[in-house]
Amino acid sequence: MAKPKKRYVCQSCGSVSARWQGQCPDCGEWNTLTEEAPATVFSQKHDLSSGGKTVELTLLDQAGELPKRQPTGLAEFDRALGGGLVPGSAILMGGDPGIGKSTLLLQTAAKVAREGHEVVYVSGEEASGQVRMRASRLGLADAPVKLAAATSVRDILTTLGSLENPRLVIIDSIQTMYSDTIEGAPGTVSQVRGCAFELIRYAKQNDVALVLVGHVTKDGNIAGPRVLEHMVDVVMSFEGERSHQYRILRALKNRFGAVDEIGVFSMAADGLEEVENPSMLFLSGRDQPLPGSAVFPALEGTRPVLVEVQALIVRLQSGATPRRAVVGWDNGRLAMLLAVLESRCGLNFSSAEVYLNIAGGYRLSDPAADCAIAAALISAIADKPLPAKSVWLGEVSLAGEVRPVAHTSQRLGEAAKLGFEMGFGPEEKGKAAKGLRYTRLNQLANLVDRIMGTS
Template identity: 80%
Template sequence: MFSQKHDLSSGGRPILFEPLDVPGKALERRATGLAEFDRALGGGLVPGSAILMGGDPGIGKSTLLLQAAGRIAKAGGDVVYVSGEEAAGQVRMRAARLGLADAPIRLAAATSVRDILTTLHTMEPPALLVIDSIQTMHSDTIEGAPGTVSQVRGCAFELIRYAKESGAALVLVGHVTKDGAIAGPRVLEHMVDVVMSFEGERSHQYRILRSLKNRFGAVDEIGVFAMEGDGLEEVANPSMLFLSGRDEPLAGSAVFPALEGTRPVLVEVQALIVRLQSGATPRRAVVGWDSGRLAMLLAVLESRCGLNFSSAEVYLNVAGGYRLADPAADLAVAAALVSALADRPLPKGAIWFGEVSLAGEIRPVAHPGVRLREALKLGFDRGHGPTGSAEKVAGIAFEGLPSLAKLVDRIVS
């Protein structure tokens, strides 16, 4: 039996329950002025929502948010941008480079959550509140330095509560660990409404804004940007970024229509096979795909199709620095491997998609029609995939492949 001082069944104030069909004002999303950002959000910023954006250092998180903040401010929305990492003068320099020096943004350099919330309560709630970053914030009611688990959790809770009560859309920038996970407590991702990842290689100009969690829209939607001298430019047709554009096909190259949320993106899968002398240990190198899945696919090709990769080095690359997670990439990877092994180019204007089982079967995948229509739009006229899974798309011929053995016969014969 609990003692009276630990009994929480009394002493509080009653809460009010409401039916689901209670009439109320519908929440209207606010456009950020960046169509690719809005796409990843599911249509724009929801009032009172809390968004957590993570990404590698220098990838462009602050640039993207400053561009969005500037456009919202120029459209008449009140925007507060609080930087805990840079001085106000440094943020102004970036804004000038982005052509946003005249944007009416309320800018401050501060790290005390108490000071930030005290100031916000003296003014009308802004349309957008950006905190860059949550790991630099601290609360004087919590022990520990900024960035510790307790500080990050406590500061985020107070800022999220303000957003819910005031209706301001809150964006928290989050540091990431070397493994790519957002630093701090995992509960932070549960507390917010939207978790976004800003990805890309600093050696490549493209950036992908990916939605990992979204209470107000579809998950796995992406927005694509290109880093230019004057900031991030939207890429309306990302497929053009990841295709080589060569006129004649080369051995070991296959085009795969990846699906990111509802958006199809055509990418090029490249394979290289190097025969070794006996006794040498063959190497397996993968860029942009799961190395474990490559090992499985090589084993299936050897076991079910009689191909020999054990005495060869295998190199696999997804062009443009793109990272594939779609299981439908199996068939494109297999086609590139077989093409490289046989030193025979794949048919020109062809795409390949399908999941491969351990039995060597090519299994159906989601939305084949969407993939084919994107390929047709970019000039491809042939599709190869699972038998009986693709809807007919006028203008593109589809050939069903029931197994990897049929794929090998199709390429080698």
């Protein structure tokens, strides 16, 4: 047998290197390569084409009952999942520390348990008494949830094997779990990968819905190897700002439903509350039109959400360096939009500070927001409020064109439902929403003329 080779694994991205380096060649992180148990190298290759057991094969159209989803009792959670928990599925949920992941999952566990299903909540970060204390504060102390404080995967699987198959198992968190068959401390790439594999295998074999809580890095990505996200069926992100009450549960990957679906929650004294109409949450406080304020009908999965865009322009003395500050939108896209407004529309932002904010702590990544951002900027520089009860949408090209966007009719329908009377955007093939007057804008210059009052 040949001498075992050393290998160094990055604790950030999971890449493997034959020698130690100060910087990971794949993710660029420093001092993350650590030596792990050497892989045994055999002098001769083994033939794997025989000696195993035959795997059962089935047809796609084989008759039989398909797995039924289990509602969690939280409609917003079910929406993000695509309709509820799927038996045998593995869900990975990440989010910043203190954002409310454990609170959400404890409320979900209590809801499912009160429906008469067996639920197991395993915490590797808190004692059982601490979990009960939090449950008491949330008014969930009477829920028949089975608690455990453990970090050994062997002990957890042995305990689960002694029960009748539970409907839901929650592991909080996967980075605290360890397996005695794997070398390394809890949280290392090999431990996270190995523990997740054993827990997921148990869930698949016993038709149990499994939820794994994952820590996140400073960049917002789930810590550990990226293979962890490939192993699970659903990857969810629990987002929000601590200074704001809202929280968004977003599906980043879903084998059983649509991606980019969101569930909206509001943090209250007694836990997380569902927000059935997120638009009212992000539009609160709009008593009268003000310069620099525009409303954009965003789309999250299949759900339209109206958000307010706020812009402020401050003229500077000559020679001062103007500042650009953005909250909730891409800084690079703002620079591009300002360049288009200057080059194609003749507006001068070079001697002014530009401040842009998406109200309520909401984060926009939809390119259809270009038109609303431009309308807010033009309104701010002209010091003229936009028409009352109006929404703006459309993607702006470098040539100054306002391009069509997806699901315009659905966005306008949500605006009309909330009492908005006017919509401005690109050409729409379908009919505008009932009760809403739609004005087409082909060029960004048309938008400038309308706001400035020259047309």
